[in-house]
Amino acid sequence: ETGVTQTPRHLVMGMTNKKSLKCEQHLGHNAMYWYKQSAKKPLELMFVYSLEERVENNSVPSRFSPECPNSSHLFLHLHTLQPEDSALYLCASSQEFKDTQYFGPGTRLTVL
Amino acid sequence: DQQVKQNSPSLSVQEGRISILNCDYTNSMFDYFLWYKKYPAEGPTFLISISSIKDKNEDGRFTVFLNKSAKHLSLHIVPSQPGDSAVYFCAASLGNEKLTFGTGTRLTIIP
Numbered sequence: 587e588t589g590v591t592q593t594p595r596h597l598v599m600g601m602t603n604k605k606s607l608k609c610e611q612h613l614g615h616n617a618m619y620w621y622k623q624s625a626k627k628p629l630e631l632m633f634v635y636s637l638e639e640r641v642e643n644n645s646v647p648s649r650f651s652p653e654c655p656n657s658s659h660l661f662l663h664l665h666t667l668q669p670e671d672s673a674l675y676l677c678a679s680s681q682e683f684k685d686t687q688y689f690g691p692g693t694r695l696t697v698l
Numbered sequence: 699d700q701q702v703k704q705n706s707p708s709l710s711v712q713e714g715r716i717s718i719l720n721c722d723y724t725n726s727m728f729d730y731f732l733w734y735k736k737y738p739a740e741g742p743t744f745l746i747s748i749s750s751i752k753d754k755n756e757d758g759r760f761t762v763f764l765n766k767s768a769k770h771l772s773l774h775i776v777p778s779q780p781g782d783s784a785v786y787f788c789a790a791s792l793g794n795e796k797l798t799f800g801t802g803t804r805l806t807i808i809p
Binding site: 619627628629631634676677678683690691692 | 732741796801
């Protein structure tokens with residue numbers, strides 16, 4: 587596998603479910619990001635990890651919980667989501683914090 | 699406050715002609731700009747970038763122009779090809795800070 591991979595590609599969950607999104611980068615990068623893309627809105631940066639430390643949390647509700655166990659893996663744990671959380675969730679990585687980001691294919695999340 | 703704006707949500711261009719995608723920004727301190735291309739059901743792919751010390755950067759069919767006085771960035775694609783149909787995002791960053799993305803412009807190339 588090369589680049590940035592995300593699993594699952596599609597996820598449908600109820601509001602009471604708990605699920606996790608997984609991101610893995612094979613590029614040797616030091617920074618990883620979670621973005622949310624909703625229709626007709628700018629990409630919203632949710633979390634940034636640099637060298638496995640969370641460096642940014644953009645006022646994201648606590649029902650989204652990130653985890654970065656090592657520099658290659660990033661998780662987004664989801665619980666008690668709302669229908670308005672339905673969106674495309676994108677993971678990205680970059681060599682350093684400011685560098686060009688490389689994106690995964692995204693997970694299309696639908697909350698019923 | 700949206701610091702990076704793409705005011706045209708969509709654009710249609712005839713195959714072979716020039717596509718011009720525009721982006722405006724409000725923060726004059728931004729020093730690095732990028733364009734990303736996104737196909738449906740895929741993540742954005744980096745296309746081309748430009749530093750604020752330049753006003754033009756060219757890579758094959760893609761050229762990015764930066765007008766710092768107007769706080770305006772544009773991407774020119776020539777000649778346009780059907781495979782260029784996608785959503786294009788511009789992004790900007792300041793120093794060591796994160797990228798700020800625009801809302802995207804959907805480009806459709808008409809055969």
